[in-house]
Amino acid sequence: MNQQPSGTVYYDGQCPLCNKEITQLKTKTCSLQFIDAHTHTELPKPRHLLLQQLHVITRTGQTLIGLDANIYMWRNSGAARLAAFFSLPVIYPIATRIYTRWAKYRYQKLYGKMNDYQ
Template sequence: MTELAKVTVFYDGQCPLCVREMRHLQTLDHAERLHLVDIKQPQFNQQFPDIDAKQADRILTGINTDGRTIYGLDVTYAAWHAVGRGYWIAPLRWPGVRWFSDRVYLLFARHRARISRWVMGRSDCDSCRL
Protein backbone atom coordinates (compact mmCIF):
# COMPACT_ATOMS: atom_id res chain seq x y z
CA MET A 1 0.00 0.00 0.00
CA THR A 2 1.41 3.41 -0.94
CA GLU A 3 1.59 6.26 1.55
CA LEU A 4 -0.87 9.07 1.00
CA ALA A 5 0.69 12.38 0.01
CA LYS A 6 0.64 14.96 2.75
CA VAL A 7 -0.34 18.59 2.65
CA THR A 8 2.42 20.74 4.11
CA VAL A 9 1.35 23.92 5.88
CA PHE A 10 3.94 26.57 6.72
CA TYR A 11 2.45 28.54 9.62
CA ASP A 12 3.57 31.28 12.01
CA GLY A 13 4.32 29.55 15.31
CA GLN A 14 4.33 32.89 17.12
CA CYS A 15 0.78 33.79 16.08
CA PRO A 16 -1.74 32.59 18.70
CA LEU A 17 -4.58 32.29 16.16
CA CYS A 18 -2.39 30.41 13.70
CA VAL A 19 -1.21 27.96 16.36
CA ARG A 20 -4.78 27.50 17.57
CA GLU A 21 -5.93 26.50 14.09
CA MET A 22 -2.96 24.15 13.59
CA ARG A 23 -3.71 22.48 16.93
CA HIS A 24 -7.33 22.03 15.89
CA LEU A 25 -6.28 20.56 12.56
CA GLN A 26 -3.91 18.18 14.38
CA THR A 27 -6.78 16.84 16.48
CA LEU A 28 -8.72 16.07 13.30
CA ASP A 29 -5.76 14.59 11.40
CA HIS A 30 -6.37 10.93 12.24
CA ALA A 31 -4.87 9.75 8.93
CA GLU A 32 -1.73 11.88 9.42
CA ARG A 33 -2.23 13.73 6.15
CA LEU A 34 -0.78 17.04 7.39
CA HIS A 35 2.80 18.16 7.80
CA LEU A 36 2.73 21.33 9.88
CA VAL A 37 5.90 23.44 9.81
CA ASP A 38 6.58 26.50 11.94
CA ILE A 39 8.25 29.16 9.78
CA LYS A 40 9.75 30.75 12.91
CA GLN A 41 11.78 27.69 13.91
CA PRO A 42 15.56 28.34 13.86
CA GLN A 43 16.44 25.87 11.08
CA PHE A 44 13.53 26.71 8.77
CA ASN A 45 15.60 28.26 5.96
CA GLN A 46 18.01 25.31 5.91
CA GLN A 47 15.21 22.72 5.95
CA PHE A 48 13.03 24.48 3.37
CA PRO A 49 15.31 26.59 1.13
CA ASP A 50 12.64 26.81 -1.59
CA ILE A 51 10.14 28.52 0.74
CA ASP A 52 10.59 32.23 1.39
CA ALA A 53 9.94 32.61 5.14
CA LYS A 54 9.20 36.33 4.81
CA GLN A 55 6.58 35.70 2.14
CA ALA A 56 5.15 32.78 4.15
CA ASP A 57 4.84 35.20 7.07
CA ARG A 58 2.78 37.57 4.91
CA ILE A 59 0.56 34.93 3.32
CA LEU A 60 -0.08 31.37 4.42
CA THR A 61 2.01 29.07 2.25
CA GLY A 62 1.76 25.35 1.69
CA ILE A 63 2.52 22.46 -0.58
CA ASN A 64 -0.43 20.44 -1.82
CA THR A 65 -0.51 16.71 -2.43
CA ASP A 66 0.78 17.22 -6.02
CA GLY A 67 3.89 19.00 -4.69
CA ARG A 68 2.72 22.39 -5.96
CA THR A 69 3.18 25.49 -3.78
CA ILE A 70 -0.13 27.07 -2.83
CA TYR A 71 -1.05 30.22 -0.93
CA GLY A 72 -3.69 31.80 1.29
CA LEU A 73 -7.09 30.20 1.47
CA ASP A 74 -6.00 27.51 -1.00
CA VAL A 75 -3.71 26.25 1.80
CA THR A 76 -6.53 26.48 4.32
CA TYR A 77 -8.83 24.53 2.02
CA ALA A 78 -6.18 21.88 1.27
CA ALA A 79 -5.47 21.39 4.99
CA TRP A 80 -9.13 21.14 5.99
CA HIS A 81 -9.81 18.86 3.01
CA ALA A 82 -6.92 16.60 4.09
CA VAL A 83 -8.55 16.09 7.49
CA GLY A 84 -11.95 15.40 5.93
CA ARG A 85 -13.51 18.79 6.65
CA GLY A 86 -12.99 20.60 3.36
CA TYR A 87 -16.72 21.21 3.11
CA TRP A 88 -16.34 23.81 5.90
CA ILE A 89 -14.07 25.92 3.71
CA ALA A 90 -15.32 24.95 0.23
CA PRO A 91 -17.76 27.88 -0.12
CA LEU A 92 -14.80 30.28 0.17
CA ARG A 93 -13.34 28.75 -3.01
CA TRP A 94 -16.53 28.98 -5.09
CA PRO A 95 -16.43 31.24 -8.15
CA GLY A 96 -17.75 34.67 -7.28
CA VAL A 97 -17.04 34.17 -3.57
CA ARG A 98 -13.36 33.33 -4.10
CA TRP A 99 -12.30 36.84 -5.17
CA PHE A 100 -13.94 38.44 -2.13
CA SER A 101 -12.77 35.81 0.38
CA ASP A 102 -9.17 36.08 -0.88
CA ARG A 103 -9.20 39.84 -0.24
CA VAL A 104 -10.68 39.38 3.23
CA TYR A 105 -8.02 36.73 3.96
CA LEU A 106 -5.21 39.10 2.88
CA LEU A 107 -6.63 41.78 5.17
CA PHE A 108 -6.78 39.24 8.02
CA ALA A 109 -3.21 38.07 7.34
CA ARG A 110 -1.89 41.62 7.39
CA HIS A 111 -3.57 42.36 10.72
CA ARG A 112 -3.45 38.95 12.41
CA ALA A 113 -1.39 40.22 15.37
CA ARG A 114 -4.02 42.86 16.14
CA ILE A 115 -6.82 40.36 15.62
CA SER A 116 -5.05 37.84 17.88
CA ARG A 117 -4.75 40.49 20.59
CA TRP A 118 -8.45 41.26 20.26
CA VAL A 119 -9.64 37.62 20.14
CA MET A 120 -7.12 35.88 22.38
CA GLY A 121 -5.75 38.68 24.53
CA ARG A 122 -2.23 38.49 23.09
CA SER A 123 -0.65 39.26 19.74
CA ASP A 124 2.27 36.85 19.88
CA CYS A 125 3.56 33.97 21.90
CA ASP A 126 6.94 32.36 22.20
CA SER A 127 5.58 29.24 23.87
CA CYS A 128 2.71 28.42 21.51
CA ARG A 129 4.47 25.54 19.80
CA LEU A 130 2.49 22.52 18.69
Protein backbone atom coordinates in the same frame (compact mmCIF):
# COMPACT_ATOMS: atom_id res chain seq x y z
CA MET B 1 1.63 1.40 7.04
CA ASN B 2 3.01 4.95 6.83
CA GLN B 3 1.15 7.25 4.53
CA GLN B 4 3.05 9.94 2.66
CA PRO B 5 1.72 13.40 3.60
CA SER B 6 -0.65 14.94 1.06
CA GLY B 7 1.11 18.23 1.64
CA THR B 8 3.23 20.32 3.95
CA VAL B 9 1.69 23.30 5.70
CA TYR B 10 4.02 26.17 6.60
CA TYR B 11 2.47 28.39 9.25
CA ASP B 12 3.36 31.16 11.71
CA GLY B 13 3.75 29.51 15.10
CA GLN B 14 3.85 32.90 16.84
CA CYS B 15 0.36 33.83 15.62
CA PRO B 16 -2.23 32.87 18.26
CA LEU B 17 -5.04 32.35 15.72
CA CYS B 18 -2.80 30.32 13.38
CA ASN B 19 -1.61 28.17 16.28
CA LYS B 20 -5.16 27.54 17.46
CA GLU B 21 -6.29 26.32 14.04
CA ILE B 22 -3.20 24.18 13.44
CA THR B 23 -3.51 22.64 16.92
CA GLN B 24 -7.12 21.70 16.18
CA LEU B 25 -6.18 20.22 12.81
CA LYS B 26 -3.35 18.18 14.34
CA THR B 27 -5.91 16.41 16.54
CA LYS B 28 -7.89 15.30 13.49
CA THR B 29 -7.00 12.47 11.20
CA CYS B 30 -5.28 14.13 8.32
CA SER B 31 -2.40 13.43 6.02
CA LEU B 32 -0.75 16.84 6.27
CA GLN B 33 2.61 17.68 7.75
CA PHE B 34 2.68 20.95 9.76
CA ILE B 35 5.83 23.04 9.99
CA ASP B 36 6.21 26.18 12.08
CA ALA B 37 8.22 28.57 9.89
CA HIS B 38 9.96 29.89 13.02
CA THR B 39 11.41 26.57 14.13
CA HIS B 40 12.80 25.10 10.91
CA THR B 41 15.95 26.16 9.10
CA GLU B 42 15.33 24.39 5.80
CA LEU B 43 12.43 26.25 4.24
CA PRO B 44 11.22 26.32 0.62
CA LYS B 45 10.98 30.14 0.61
CA PRO B 46 12.41 32.97 2.68
CA ARG B 47 10.95 32.87 6.20
CA HIS B 48 9.30 36.30 5.97
CA LEU B 49 7.29 35.19 2.92
CA LEU B 50 6.07 32.05 4.70
CA LEU B 51 5.03 34.16 7.69
CA GLN B 52 3.01 36.62 5.61
CA GLN B 53 0.40 34.07 4.50
CA LEU B 54 -0.25 30.39 5.03
CA HIS B 55 1.60 28.20 2.51
CA VAL B 56 1.01 24.61 1.49
CA ILE B 57 3.24 22.60 -0.78
CA THR B 58 1.27 19.67 -2.10
CA ARG B 59 2.64 16.17 -2.62
CA THR B 60 2.93 17.00 -6.33
CA GLY B 61 5.01 20.11 -5.58
CA GLN B 62 2.33 22.72 -6.22
CA THR B 63 2.57 25.77 -3.93
CA LEU B 64 -0.70 27.15 -2.58
CA ILE B 65 -0.81 30.45 -0.70
CA GLY B 66 -3.40 32.22 1.43
CA LEU B 67 -7.01 31.14 1.08
CA ASP B 68 -6.06 28.48 -1.48
CA ALA B 69 -3.70 26.96 1.11
CA ASN B 70 -6.47 27.04 3.72
CA ILE B 71 -8.95 25.37 1.39
CA TYR B 72 -6.46 22.61 0.59
CA MET B 73 -5.68 22.18 4.28
CA TRP B 74 -9.39 21.96 5.18
CA ARG B 75 -10.07 19.43 2.40
CA ASN B 76 -7.28 17.22 3.72
CA SER B 77 -8.28 17.41 7.37
CA GLY B 78 -11.94 16.52 7.46
CA ALA B 79 -13.32 20.05 7.05
CA ALA B 80 -14.62 19.50 3.52
CA ARG B 81 -17.76 21.56 4.14
CA LEU B 82 -15.71 24.58 5.15
CA ALA B 83 -13.51 24.12 2.08
CA ALA B 84 -16.57 23.78 -0.15
CA PHE B 85 -18.16 26.94 1.27
CA PHE B 86 -15.06 29.08 0.70
CA SER B 87 -14.69 27.60 -2.80
CA LEU B 88 -18.13 28.79 -3.93
CA PRO B 89 -17.84 31.16 -6.92
CA VAL B 90 -19.67 33.93 -5.05
CA ILE B 91 -17.71 33.52 -1.80
CA TYR B 92 -14.18 32.76 -3.06
CA PRO B 93 -13.21 36.20 -4.48
CA ILE B 94 -14.60 38.05 -1.45
CA ALA B 95 -12.97 35.65 1.02
CA THR B 96 -9.65 35.91 -0.86
CA ARG B 97 -9.64 39.71 -0.52
CA ILE B 98 -10.58 39.53 3.16
CA TYR B 99 -7.93 36.88 3.89
CA THR B 100 -5.23 38.87 2.07
CA ARG B 101 -6.04 42.06 3.98
CA TRP B 102 -6.23 40.21 7.29
CA ALA B 103 -2.92 38.45 6.64
CA LYS B 104 -1.22 41.76 5.83
CA TYR B 105 -2.66 43.38 8.99
CA ARG B 106 -1.66 40.37 11.14
CA TYR B 107 1.88 40.33 9.78
CA GLN B 108 2.36 44.08 10.26
CA LYS B 109 0.99 43.89 13.80
CA LEU B 110 3.37 41.06 14.72
CA TYR B 111 6.47 42.00 12.73
CA GLY B 112 6.22 45.56 11.40
CA LYS B 113 6.22 46.46 7.72
CA MET B 114 5.91 43.65 5.18
CA ASN B 115 9.63 43.28 4.46
CA ASP B 116 11.11 44.30 7.81
CA TYR B 117 11.17 40.77 9.23
CA GLN B 118 13.79 38.60 7.60
